[in-house]
Amino acid sequence: MAFGLFTSRGFDATTVDEIAAAAGIGRRTFFRYFPSKNDVPWGAFEDELDRMRVRLKACPPQVPLMDAIRLALIDFNRVAPAQVPLHRRRMELILRVPTLLAHSTLRFTAWRAVVAEFVAERTGRRPDDLAPQAIAHAVLGVSVAAYEHWLDDPDADLGTLLDDAMRELAASFGSTLG
Amino acid sequence: MAFGLFTSRGFDATTVDEIAAAAGIGRRTFFRYFPSKNDVPWGAFEDELDRMRVRLKACPPQVPLMDAIRLALIDFNRVAPAQVPLHRRRMELILRVPTLLAHSTLRFTAWRAVVAEFVAERTGRRPDDLAPQAIAHAVLGVSVAAYEHWLDDPDADLGTLLDDAMRELAASFGSTLG
DNA sequence: CCTTCAGTGGCACTTGGTGCCACTAATGCG
DNA sequence: CGCATTAGTGGCACCAAGTGCCACTGAAGG
Numbered sequence: 001m002a003f004g005l006f007t008s009r010g011f012d013a014t015t016v017d018e019i020a021a022a023a024g025i026g027r028r029t030f031f032r033y034f035p036s037k038n039d040v041p042w043g044a045f046e047d048e049l050d051r052m053r054v055r056l057k058a059c060p061p062q063v064p065l066m067d068a069i070r071l072a073l074i075d076f077n078r079v080a081p082a083q084v085p086l087h088r089r090r091m092e093l094i095l096r097v098p099t100l101l102a103h104s105t106l107r108f109t110a111w112r113a114v115v116a117e118f119v120a121e122r123t124g125r126r127p128d129d130l131a132p133q134a135i136a137h138a139v140l141g142v143s144v145a146a147y148e149h150w151l152d153d154p155d156a157d158l159g160t161l162l163d164d165a166m167r168e169l170a171a172s173f174g175s176t177l178g
Numbered sequence: 179m180a181f182g183l184f185t186s187r188g189f190d191a192t193t194v195d196e197i198a199a200a201a202g203i204g205r206r207t208f209f210r211y212f213p214s215k216n217d218v219p220w221g222a223f224e225d226e227l228d229r230m231r232v233r234l235k236a237c238p239p240q241v242p243l244m245d246a247i248r249l250a251l252i253d254f255n256r257v258a259p260a261q262v263p264l265h266r267r268r269m270e271l272i273l274r275v276p277t278l279l280a281h282s283t284l285r286f287t288a289w290r291a292v293v294a295e296f297v298a299e300r301t302g303r304r305p306d307d308l309a310p311q312a313i314a315h316a317v318l319g320v321s322v323a324a325y326e327h328w329l330d331d332p333d334a335d336l337g338t339l340l341d342d343a344m345r346e347l348a349a350s351f352g353s354t355l356g
Numbered sequence: 357c358c359t360t361c362a363g364t365g366g367c368a369c370t371t372g373g374t375g376c377c378a379c380t381a382a383t384g385c386g
Numbered sequence: 387c388g389c390a391t392t393a394g395t396g397g398c399a400c401c402a403a404g405t406g407c408c409a410c411t412g413a414a415g416g
Contacts, residue, residue, distance in 0.1 A: 015401090015402065015403090016402075016403065016404085017402090020365095025364080025365085026364065026365040026366075027365075027366090028364075028365045028366070028367095028405095029363080029364055029365060031403090031404065031405080032363085032364080032365095035404095036403075036404075037402095037403070037404090065350055066350055066351050098284055101283055101284070102280040102281055102283045102284055103280055104283075105279055105280045105282070105283045106276055106279070106280055119350075130323065130324070130327050130339065130342055130343055130346060131343075131346040131350070133323040133326065133327070133343075134319070134320045134323040134324070134343040134344075134346050134347050135346070135347060135350050136319075136323070137316075137318075137319025137320055137322055137323040138315075138316035138317075138319045138320055138347050139316075139319075140315075140319055141312070141314075141315025141316045141317075141318060141319040142312045142315055142316055144315055145308065145311040145312040145314075145315040146308070146312070148311065149308050149311070161308065164308055165308055165309075165311075165312040166312075168308060168309040168312050168313070169309075169312050169313060169316050169351075170351040172243055172244055172297075172309070172313050173244050173347075173348040173351050193370090193371065193372085194371080194372065194373085195371090198396095203395080203396085204395065204396035204397075205396075205397090206374095206395075206396045206397070206398095207394080207395055207396060209372090209373065209374080210394080210395080210396095213373095214372075214373075215371095215372070215373090357416100358415105358416090359414100359415085359416080360413100360414085360415080360416095361412100361413090361414085361415105362411105362412095362413090362414100363410105363411085363412090363413100364409105364410080364411080364412105365408100365409095365410085365411105366407105366408090366409085366410095367406105367407085367408090367409105368405100368406090368407090369404105369405085369406085369407105370403100370404085370405085370406105371402100371403085371404090372401105372402090372403085373400105373401085373402090374399105374400085374401080375398105375399090375400085375401105376397105376398085376399085376400105377396100377397090377398090378395100378396095378397085378398105379394105379395080379396090379397095380393105380394085380395080380396105381392100381393090381394085381395100382391105382392085382393085382394100383390100383391080383392080383393095384389100384390085384391080384392100385388105385389085385390085385391100386387105386388090386389085386390105
């Protein structure tokens with residue numbers, strides 16, 4: 001798999017020719033499966049988004065908005081213990097390799113849309129209104145911060161970090177009267 | 179200037195050769211002034227960051243943390259009325275052209291660091307602790323959301339949008355008890 | 357058996373980006 | 387003034403990502 005090449009040789013130093021050769025396909029065929037080399041670590045992310053959508057919708061309406069988002073966030077990012085190492089390697093690529101970090105922005109747009117849609121539905125606004133967009137952007141930011149800390153600490157639990165990060169943000173507004 | 183080419187021909191369709199020719203320099207020389215074509219719309223962003231740093235530091239300690247950030251944010255993004263059109267064109271490129279949006283992530287890292295540093299100093303933590311990082315990420319997200327709305331609405335005031343977006347985020351945590 | 361069509365991949369081309377090196381002009385020094 | 391050094395410039399060759407075009411192959415279907 002291409003992940004092996006990325007971790008051993010480094011992402012930038014691995015050429016598409018090498019990936020294609022390792023996969024036993026032609027270079028031209030590679031680009032029919034992946035729109036770009038940057039998309040390889042992402043896999044079928046769009047499908048994952050449906051999980052997040054469902055998880056958000058499953059939350060009972062009496063749970064406060066940001067609690068609902070926080071809990072869904074933690075659940076969405078839960079991975080089976082056996083797959084933690086792979087998830088770590090994947091996120092390490094996505095968040096630490098500058099080329100991929102930049103590219104990830106485009107993928108995150110779709111993720112934010114899911115959150116914004118949920119907020120809009122809950123608060124009776126349109127998904128592209130300021131509040132849903134601002135909240136979606138903020139939640140994504142908090143998630144990335146949690147992920148970065150998770151990558152820094154081999155023993156850390158991702159769910160705990162996501163929970164902490166969301167609570168820290170909430171607490172930071174504590175002394176604000178508006 | 180290169181901006182003219184970008185807005186008339188489109189960013190992706192404008193080649194480096196064309197930019198260099200329009201600027202009356204060689205292609206090789208272009209790459210000595212700009213690390214990449216993507217950096218052209220950014221200009222001297224690092225210098226701008228110092229303005230933000232100073233503005234944050236100038237805020238009296240009795241102002242609550244997120245209020246201080248919000249006010250600095252509004253001030254930092256204030257532009258002279260005469261330069262609004264140019265700022266609009268620039269931000270339109272940066273936030274709407276996918277290539278540039280992706281690239282901007284790398285520039286935003288430096289911006290976040292400024293906020294995280296301020297939060298760390300205020301709360302007695304290290305800049306790379308979870309809370310400062312989470313807050314910095316969130317504030318950046320809120321800013322981008324505000325900018326996107328600003329670009330959508332030709333008559334909108336950027337400062338007002340930034341203020342609103344920050345308040346909306348704060349309010350969204352209102353019903354959370356932790 | 358022959359036709360059709362989807363999947364494959366070779367080839368050539370464009371473009372961003374880099375290393376190398378030659379050229380030029382300004383500066384500094386005897 | 388003449389010469390050496392040096393910074394700035396840019397031409398040239400090269401690499402790698404990505405795309406359009408087209409020929410090939412093999413399976414399905416009449």
